[in-house]
Amino acid sequence: MSHAVNFTPGPSQLYFTVADHVKQAFRDGIPSLSHRSKLFENIFAGCTNDLRTLLNIPATHTIVFTGSATEIWERMLQSLVVNRSHHFVNGSFSKRFHEIAVQLGKQPSTTEVAPGLGFSDNVVPDDAELIALTHNETSTGVSMPMSFIDAFRAQHPRAIIAVDAVSSLPYPQFDYTKVDSVFFSVQKGFGLPAGLGVWIVNDACIERTHELTTRGHSTGSYHSLASLVEHAKKNQTPETPNVLGIYLLGKVVQDMLRRGIQQIRKETEYKAAILYQAMSQHATLKPFVQDAAWQSKTVIVGQCESGLADLVSKLNQKGLQPGDGYGPFKKSQLRFANFPAHSKEQFELLVDTLEAR
C-alpha cells in the first residue's frame, strides 16, 4: 500500500519527509510534550512564522489552529455572522459550508451554479456579513480565478471575505489585502496526517467578533475566534491541541521553504498542464471542467464516458490510485490530486499510462 501513489484529493499522499519527522518527534518527546511548555510555544511560533513566510501572509493576519477545516466553517459562522452569510456554491463542499450556516440558525443566501461550472456573476446581497468563497471545490475540480476573488473587496468593503483554500494551498498566492480570512486543513496540499485545521484571519475579523460579543451575541466558547486569537498571541492554544500535528506542519513548511514556493508553483503548473493535455486527447477521459479559466491546478477531475473500470485497473497496475469521483460522480469521474507531495515523475507516469493504448 505504501508503494502505490495515492491521487485521492485528501487525505492524500504524505509529503516525502513526514515519516522521518515523526521518528524525530518521538526521539524528542514531542508526542508527550505539555502544550503549556516553553518548547511548545517555540514550536507554535516557528510553525506560524514559517507558514507566514511560505504563503506570504502579512502582519495584519493572525494564524490559529482547529481540529479540522470543517470546524473552521462552523467557528467562522459562529464568531463572525449574526444573520446573513452569502455562499458561492458549485459543488458538495461549498454546499456543506452553506448547510452549516443553516444548521446554526443563520439566514444564509447562495449564488449556485451546476457542478463543474464557474460563476458568471458576483452579485452579493447588501446585507451579507460574510462572503463565503470556495477557492477550490474539491468535489468537482473547479477553481476560482484570483481576479474573481479580488473583485469583491471594492464592492463590499464591510463584508468579511472568507476563502476556503482546503485543497489548493500552498499553491495559490492570495492578495491578503483583498481577503479577510483564508483557511485549509493539513491532509491535502501539505501532505500531513489529518486532524488539524489552519485558520488565517485579519484584524477586521477580530474586530467583528468583538463587535458581536459587545452586542451580546454568543460567539462560542473555548474555540471562539476571540479565544483562539488571544491564545495565539502567546503562541498557545485554548485546549490541549494536536501537538504532533502542529510540529509536523512546521517541519513540512520548513522543507517547502527550502524547496522554494516558486519551485512548488512551477511544478504544480507543469503537472497540471501535462495531465489536462493528456485528458484533452484521451479517448474516454475528458476534463470535467470545460472552461480553462476555472480549471483547478490542484484537483484535476476527469469525466469518463465509458470504460472507467478498465481505466482504473490499468492505472492500478502501475501503482497509480486515482481518487473516485465525489458523491453522485463516483461512477463517472476520476479525481487526481496535484499536491506538492506528488512528484513530476509520478505525473509523467500517470500521463504515459493514460496515453498507452
Next chain:
Amino acid sequence: MSHAVNFTPGPSQLYFTVADHVKQAFRDGIPSLSHRSKLFENIFAGCTNDLRTLLNIPATHTIVFTGSATEIWERMLQSLVVNRSHHFVNGSFSKRFHEIAVQLGKQPSTTEVAPGLGFSDNVVPDDAELIALTHNETSTGVSMPMSFIDAFRAQHPRAIIAVDAVSSLPYPQFDYTKVDSVFFSVQKGFGLPAGLGVWIVNDACIERTHELTTRGHSTGSYHSLASLVEHAKKNQTPETPNVLGIYLLGKVVQDMLRRGIQQIRKETEYKAAILYQAMSQHATLKPFVQDAAWQSKTVIVGQCESGLADLVSKLNQKGLQPGDGYGPFKKSQLRFANFPAHSKEQFELLVDTLEAR
C-alpha cells in the same frame, strides 16, 4: 528527553507500544487513509468495540470522537442543555466546564468547595437538565468515590448525569446504569499523542438531543451529538478526523486488553499506595488531599511546605520529571500522574528517591 520519566498528568508519558504502532501505521498507509474507506470503518469499529470491552461499556451506550475533551464539554452543553446545567466544582477543570456553560449563554449553577476538598452534599436544583461531575480533578488530585457518583441517579431520574473522566480512565469501572455520559481524552491514561476526545453517551442523551431539536433548539452542526451518533452508527465521522489518533487508540486498547484491565487496576492501586505512603512520611511533601476517600489514584498531588526546588532537582537527577502544581499551586505543589504507562519500577524509583536523605 525521551529517557526521562514524565509524571505530568497529561500530555503524559506515552504508552510503551505507541512508537512501534506509529511505525506500523506508516508502513500500512494509515496517515493518508481516506476516512470514507472501508478500511477506516474497520479501524473505527475495532477501536470502539475493543474500548467497549476494556471499559465494560454496555450496548446502551454509543462511542463517538471529537478533537479534545474540551470540545466535549462544549458539544455536550450545546446538544443536551437548554438552560440549566449543575456543576460540582473543586478545581480548575470542573470550573472550566462551568465557564463554558456561561459562555454558551446557559444559566448554570454550581456546588463549589475549595481545591483539595471533596463534596459534603450532593444537592442539585430540581430544574437541572444535566449534572456535571468531574470524576478526577486533574488540577488538585481529588477523585469522587463511586458511591458519590452513583447516588445521583435515584434522586434525579430525568437529568443527564455526565462524568468527566479525562485523567482517570481506564482505571475506574463506572456503573453505566447510573451515568448517562462519560468522556475522556487520549493523552492522559491511554498514553497517546494529544488530539482526540472520546465521548460515551447512552440512549437517554440521544433522545434528549432529538427532543431539543424538535423543540426548535439549535444543537450545533457537524459535531452536534446527533450528527456524531448518526455517523458512528456507520463507523464513520462527520468530518475528516484524526485518523491516526483513532488507529493508535485502537492499538493501545488492544495492548491493554492483552495485559488485562484487572492487572492495570491492581498495578494502579499498588503504585498509588506506595506513593501516598511515602508522602505521608515525607519531611516536606505531604498529600494535598487529606480525606483518603477522595484521594485520586491516578493523579497524586503533593503539597510541598518548603524546599520544592531542591526536591525537583533531586528527582530530575534520577530522570524523574514531576508535573508542576496547577495554576496558583505552581510553586507549592507537585503532581504525579499514575497512568498505565507508568511502570511499577518507575514508581518504586520515585518512592526510593523521595525517601532518600
